[in-house]
Amino acid sequence: MSEHSPQEIRAEALESLLVERGFLTGEDVDESIEVYSERVGPMNGARVVAKAWVDPDFRVRLLADATSAIEPFEFQGGEVQKLVVVENTPAVHNVVVCTLCSCYPWALLGLPPTWYKDPAYRSRIVREPRRVLVEFGLSVPDGKEVRVWDSSAEVRYLVLPERPAGTDDLDEAALAALVSREAMIGVAVL
Template structure:
């Protein structure tokens, strides 16, 4: 695939070549043409959280392409990872853990005692072997999770973290002014509620067990799982009564 002629191709030419050449192979089932790249650029310019150089999509494509060319990776393996995180591993998993804990006091006790084992009971095994600790929010104690150093997050139960969790404002402020951060999420706490911030500095991954809202006494476990939100399991929101 790499011959002398292609070796002379520069970055911009690579964009044109991408639909025909190595990048189409590198992209596998997700191979995109120049139109998609152009579309990506338009979106990036609209993205006001972050400044992304407009050729990052191209640079990543070139990286993948050269690694395929060197037979170091198989694009199908990348497709499988992306598919897992886009379609199977996400906060619906954590919501099922929470709903089970709400309806089954013995499960809840096991969950708070040994989060790793209790979550494994529901078959949300974590390929990374994460050690899970679950903290319960109550009327007296409100827990929330941050990773001030980077972006540690319980992937198996919540999927990949949202941009705000990885952002500078959240990482900087969650520890020093958690009540202000919570208020921005619409979570107002009385002064006599204790706020506990869990900074994920090591290999422990934290999941918050939110309070079960009033008015849900007659809901089934499946219905309860539907009202559990991602943000409540990070601890920045409470779950509203239905």
């Protein structure tokens, strides 16, 4: 039974008690898996980024008040009460963290990857962001400022990456397919 961690056995014991009581069902758990595997994920944030690249008016509204700007997308799954989109430019690179827990814009990016929630990233990205980004394969030039957004309240942050060169002939859907989760957290560029 070594592949079952103590946490797994404990969680399953708790689940069996609470299912017996009718507090939740196995189908509820299946639904969480389905929603966050199929419907809520980085593809949502990627649509926002691609629209900002092709629609200058939307980009302006997104950077001024992202919460209102994304309303028409009607994203589900995880309340984002206030969204702020921060824009990468030739002079500024942005990267997002939550050092106190693991706050993350679920509705736009889905559930966070394990590395985002682990102590190494949470402890180091505020103190030595350039060194951490190099571990992700991203070397930020010395002259470029690195801004770390530590999500300490209910405001959620999304990075608007720079549009890659040579993509002028791509439409919005093709552009969205280029946008990675890592680029929207700010640990990668496109």
